[in-house]
Amino acid sequence: MKDIQLLGSTGSIGVQTLDVIRSHPEEFSLSALSFGVNTDVALKQIEEFKPSVISAGTKEAADIIKQSLSYSADVLVGSEGLHAVATYGKGTLVNAVMGSVGLTPTLEAMKVKKDIAIANKETLVTAGHIVKELQKQTGVDIIPVDSEHSAIYQCLHGDHKDVDKLILTASGGSFRDKTREELVNVTVKDALNHPNWSMGAKITIDSATMMNKGLEVIEAHWLFDMPYDQIDVILHKESIIHSMVEYIDGSVLAHLGTPDMRVPIQYALSKPQRLAIKGSEGLKLWEVQALHFEKMDYDRFKALKLAIEAGKEGGSAPTVLNAANEMAVSLFLDSKISFLDIDSFVSRALHEHSKISVPSLSDILEIDKETREKVALY
Ligand SMILES: NC(=O)C1=CN([C@@H]2O[C@H](COP(=O)(O)OP(=O)(O)OC[C@H]3O[C@@H](n4cnc5c(N)ncnc54)[C@H](OP(=O)(O)O)[C@@H]3O)[C@@H](O)[C@H]2O)C=CC1
Ligand SMILES: CC(=O)[C@@H](O)[C@H](O)COP(=O)(O)O
Ligand SMILES: [Mn+2]
Structure with a gap:
């Protein structure tokens, strides 16, 4: 039996993680969860799984939970709550919170020797070197949940010396068939499709700008200890091949499946064992019929180029990239800026930043905060 603590229970990955736990009560239990403000969904989850520790994003949300709770549990708020959930018990932390707020709970969980199933790519983007250093010191396992990284994880074997390159597939997102000129007046609703x-919402917008793929290149660099010039991106609009590993003899191993996040979530928790996925009919290739691939156009998808450049530059550049992007996406979702402003704002923030070569955790937290404040005023 594996005990799980979950950050971001009310989100897309959080809800699917609870589906996986619910489907396999003989394999998994849940002892702690965090959510932000969605008390309606959180309350139902809490009454079903009865976690011992609960974290809410705001005091108001925590008060609603406390008033409605039918059993005794610790209910905490904000970063204190996230840290309490992350360090509770002895199991695996599933980090499915959105954004760089996931960084410090991840580090706290690693310090108490928890394995981390990581969906929260922003943590690895903003502070990959700190996470990896702590992993070396603690020996904990960091298991990818992101579909591309889970695919690569499943295609890798041995010590990676015989790997030529990792090939991340990209769907192209909501606007893949539009030119940049056609993106001028696109709406939030269009982008969320x-x-x-x-x-x-945030990752769906990242997918539309292709920043998601850029964050994923940086994520792959840290997760698999792979130089940037050995990480490629290819457009594959069906999202059936989730990613590939090319070996030095030209063999390419690919992971295929229907687009269903329960597969990588569950594998991160059950590996190397595989478990059935409830209600899944599996992949019907005769229905898919054809798979398509295109070379990436880095001028069309500027955010991808920006992210790869920031990753290669290293130091505090990825922190700025991530924080500027989080703020710009939030402004776009609030209809305060246009879609094309997102990568312009990120580019401007990167140009205005004076890089720190090896930022400490406190540098990263400070740069994250400053960058958000600056971008909010652009
Ligand atoms: N969705 C997917 O299929 C995939 C997601 N990922 C990554 O997984 C992570 C989660 O994505 P996704 O599930 O889509 O995101 P959602 O927006 O659906 O969910 C985010 C979760 O985090 C909580 N949350 C947000 N902000 C805060 C905060 N400041 N403090 C505490 N809790 C907070 C939300 O709570 P509430 O809603 O209650 O406010 C919610 O539970 C992201 O890093 C994303 O890039 C990676 C691969 C695939
Ligand atoms: C499901 C998942 O892992 C997302 O990150 C997904 O990859 C988004 O798709 P694209 O960024 O390829 O559009
Ligand atoms: Mn992904």
């Missing part, structure tokens, strides 16, 4: 995946 991802062709293949149903996901939270």
Whole structure:
């Protein structure tokens, strides 16, 4: 039996993680969860799984939970709550919170020797070197949940010396068939309409700008200890091949499946064992019929280029990239800026930043905060 603590229970990945736990009560239990403000969904989850520790994003949300709770549990708020959930018990932390707020709970969980199933890519983007250093010191396992990274994880074996490159597939997002000129007046509603995946709002916008793929290149660099020039991105609009590993003899191993996040979530918790997925009919390739691939156009998808450049530059550049992007996406979702402002704002923030070569945790937290404040005023 594996005990799980879950950050971000009310989100897209959080809800699917609870589906996985619910489907396999003989394999998994849940002892702690965090959510932000969605008390309606959280209350139902809490009454079903009865976690011992609960964290809410605001005091108001915590008060609603406390008033409605039918059993005794610790209910905390904000970063204190996230840290309490992350460090509770002895199991695996599933980090499915959105954004760099996931960084410090991840580090706290690692310090108490928890394995981390990581969906929260922003943590690895903003502070990959700190997470990896702590992983070396603690020996904990960091298991990818992101579909591309889970695919690569499943295609890798041995010590990676025989790997030529990692190939991340990209769906192209909501606007993949539009030129940049056609993006001038696109709406939030259009951008949230991802062709293949149903996901939270922030990652769906990242997917439309292709910043998601850029964050994923940086995530792959840290997760698999792979130099940037050995990480490729290819456009694959069906999202059936979730990613590939090319070996030095030209062999390419790919992971295929229907676009269903329960698969990588569950594998991160059950590996190396595989468990059935309730209600899944599996992949019917005769229905898919054809798979398509295109070379990436880095001028069309500027955010991808920006992210790869920031990753290669290293130091505090990825922190700025991530924080500027989080703020710009939030402004776009609030209809305060246009879609094309997102990558312009990120580019401006990167140009205005004076890089720190090896930022400490406190540097990262400070740069994250400052960058958000600056971008909010652009
Ligand atoms: N969705 C997907 O299919 C995939 C997601 N990912 C990654 O997983 C992570 C989660 O994505 P997704 O599930 O789509 O996101 P959602 O927006 O659907 O969910 C985010 C979760 O985090 C909580 N949350 C948000 N902000 C805060 C905060 N400041 N403090 C505490 N809790 C907070 C939300 O709570 P509430 O809603 O209650 O306010 C919610 O539970 C992201 O990093 C994303 O990039 C990676 C691969 C695929
Ligand atoms: C499901 C998942 O892992 C997302 O990150 C997904 O990859 C988004 O798709 P694209 O960024 O390829 O559009
Ligand atoms: Mn992904």
